[in-house]
Amino acid sequence: MSPEQAVIVIGSGLAGLCATTQLIAHRIPVIMLERAAKPGGNSIKASSGINGAPTRFQPPLQNDSADLFLADTLSSAGRPLASSVAEERARRERLISTLVTTSSEAVSWLVDEKGVDLSTVAQLGGHSRARTHRGGAGQKPPGYAIVSALLDSLNQEPLFELRTNTRVTRVVRAEGDSDDTEGMLGVEYDAGREDNQTETLYGPLIFATGGFAGDTHGLLEKYRPDLAGIPSTNEAREGTQPLLEEVGAEVVDMDQVQVHPTGFVDEKDLTAPVKFLAAEALRGEGGILLVGEGKRFVDELDTREKVTAAVMKGAGPLEDTSRRQWDVTLLLDEGAAAASNTHLGFYLWKGLMRKTTVGELALPSIRDTLQDYAEVVSGKKPDDFGRSSFGNWTLKDVRSDSVVYVGRVTPVVHFTMGGVVINEHSQVLDKSGSPIKGLWAAGEITGGLHGQNRLGGSSLLECVVFGRIAGENAAAFHQQH
Ligand code: FAD
Numbered sequence: 001m002s003p004e005q006a007v008i009v010i011g012s013g014l015a016g017l018c019a020t021t022q023l024i025a026h027r028i029p030v031i032m033l034e035r036a037a038k039p040g041g042n043s044i045k046a047s048s049g050i051n052g053a054p055t056r057f058q059p060p061l062q063n064d065s066a067d068l069f070l071a072d073t074l075s076s077a078g079r080p081l082a083s084s085v086a087e088e089r090a091r092r093e094r095l096i097s098t099l100v101t102t103s104s105e106a107v108s109w110l111v112d113e114k115g116v117d118l119s120t121v122a123q124l125g126g127h128s129r130a131r132t133h134r135g136g137a138g139q140k141p142p143g144y145a146i147v148s149a150l151l152d153s154l155n156q157e158p159l160f161e162l163r164t165n166t167r168v169t170r171v172v173r174a175e176g177d178s179d180d181t182e183g184m185l186g187v188e189y190d191a192g193r194e195d196n197q198t199e200t201l202y203g204p205l206i207f208a209t210g211g212f213a214g215d216t217h218g219l220l221e222k223y224r225p226d227l228a229g230i231p232s233t234n235e236a237r238e239g240t241q242p243l244l245e246e247v248g249a250e251v252v253d254m255d256q257v258q259v260h261p262t263g264f265v266d267e268k269d270l271t272a273p274v275k276f277l278a279a280e281a282l283r284g285e286g287g288i289l290l291v292g293e294g295k296r297f298v299d300e301l302d303t304r305e306k307v308t309a310a311v312m313k314g315a316g317p318l319e320d321t322s323r324r325q326w327d328v329t330l331l332l333d334e335g336a337a338a339a340s341n342t343h344l345g346f347y348l349w350k351g352l353m354r355k356t357t358v359g360e361l362a363l364p365s366i367r368d369t370l371q372d373y374a375e376v377v378s379g380k381k382p383d384d385f386g387r388s389s390f391g392n393w394t395l396k397d398v399r400s401d402s403v404v405y406v407g408r409v410t411p412v413v414h415f416t417m418g419g420v421v422i423n424e425h426s427q428v429l430d431k432s433g434s435p436i437k438g439l440w441a442a443g444e445i446t447g448g449l450h451g452q453n454r455l456g457g458s459s460l461l462e463c464v465v466f467g468r469i470a471g472e473n474a475a476a477f478h479q480q481h
């Protein structure tokens with residue numbers, strides 16, 4: 001492959017892989033640059049699944065639709081969407097509309113064309129319906145399953161070249177009087193040469209470099225210094241939005257950072273700065289959250305923003321002063337546990353959850369709390385916190401020997417809603433709202449789609465939807481030039 005003919009995709013997470021898959025379908029060569037030693041980014045860690053509405057895997061009686069998904073997404077996006085000026089609001093609404101109306105197709109594409117099992121569906125926080133898809137019993141977690149299916153297929157392709165340990169450090173613009181290259185964008189990258197020199201590659205660029213929830217002392221400190229000391233689900237990695245700002249890209253919502261309510265506190269390493277996530281699907285399948293003496297305090301399936309706020313208000317601090325952590329117990333009955341068996345096996349093996357009985361828990365109010373919740377689930381009384389979806393909870397008569405599964409959790413910095421501004425064609429926009437020629441972006445590096453709260457399952461979805469759109473549009477550009 002001649003490097004001059006290739007489209008350059010930066011980042012090997014789901015957005016980059018989807019863009020690449022589209023380009024290769026048009027027989028366009030791709031060079032993918034990835035700073036890590038292994039591909040997959042945060043995408044490979046995704047644990048709860050991908051949203052789609054309506055799909056053939058959803059419970060038919062719930063009558064989900066793209067319109068209901070749209071309403072949930074608009075409501076979750078909140079103030080940044082509602083308070084935008086007309087033109088900006090219209091841009092955001094076009095992105096959201098594209099996301100939800102193509103969600104069903106995105107799930108079908110993964111299942112029918114890429115062979116990924118997404119047959120199990122859970123209801124996550126802020127959703128009015130069960131629409132977050134993952135594999136069934138015995139399947140791999142959704143992020144791993146999706147990323148490996150796409151990578152395996154790309155690795156068969158002679159037109160695909162993945163360069164790992166290759167960190168893009170700058171976006172450059174070609175100079176000179178050649179009509180072919182003048183004004184063309186390119187990237188400088190550090191491929192670990194012994195002489196410390198960077199190398200440069202020119203071509204259409206698709207940025208799929210993810211978010212900055214792990215950029216603790218960089219963008220996070222700049223935009224959200226108040227989150228200092230809170231652990232993260234993201235490994236340390238600097239954000240790349242500034243590279244695009246240098247060539248004129250606009251950024252939006254950079255202060256909108258999602259703190260997920262449930263990162264596992266490992267008893268063997270209480271102060272670890274990077275935590276395993278306790279997948280929201282555990283709550284979707286029926287799990288509950290407890291504080292203090294063993295009391296519920298929130299609708300566990302409210303939006304993450306609201307559940308996290310309730311934790312920070314209602315839970316005591318964890319007995320450790322070097323990090324900001326809160327003491328919360330996640331509890332599953334046997335029904336919720338059976339429905340989450342793929343996740344649970346891993347968490348039990350890692351020692352992040354344990355199997356026990358109600359009587360063995362040192363929580364004075366636990367029996368009353370669980371009996372009360374069981375009555376809510378059975379429809380005997382409304383929930384004090386407004387929860388209306390209970391997944392697969394089955395425990396009805398709470399006894400001292402009733403089996404439960406518990407783990408200790410705390411809020412974790414998880415996802416950045418802000419990023420570079422794109423339009424519905426995944427083109428990166430400059431400060432005047434015009435597309436920057438030859439530059440696309442997709443996935444968590446982009447901003448504005450989710451407003452102040454991203455719904456669980458909508459990041460994998462945005463990677464598929466806008467990654468594929470970026471690939472399609474870069475393919476058209478490549479063919480024209
Ligand atoms: P990533 O997958 O993060 O990929 C970006 C890639 O770019 C990385 O490999 C990175 O190394 C590379 N890169 C960065 N900078 C450079 C550079 N300068 N040069 C070269 N390469 C670079 N979302 C859901 O929708 N559902 C879920 O169930 C879910 N579960 C999650 C669980 C966990 C533990 C985490 C952390 C996140 C989860 N999310 C989930 C969020 C979702 O996984 C991510 O937001 C999404 O995968 C981001 O995909 P991406 O392709 O944009 O970026």
Ligand code: SIN
Binds near residue numbers: 459
């Ligand atoms: C989770 O599994 O809780 C994460 C889901 C997401 O971030 O969308």
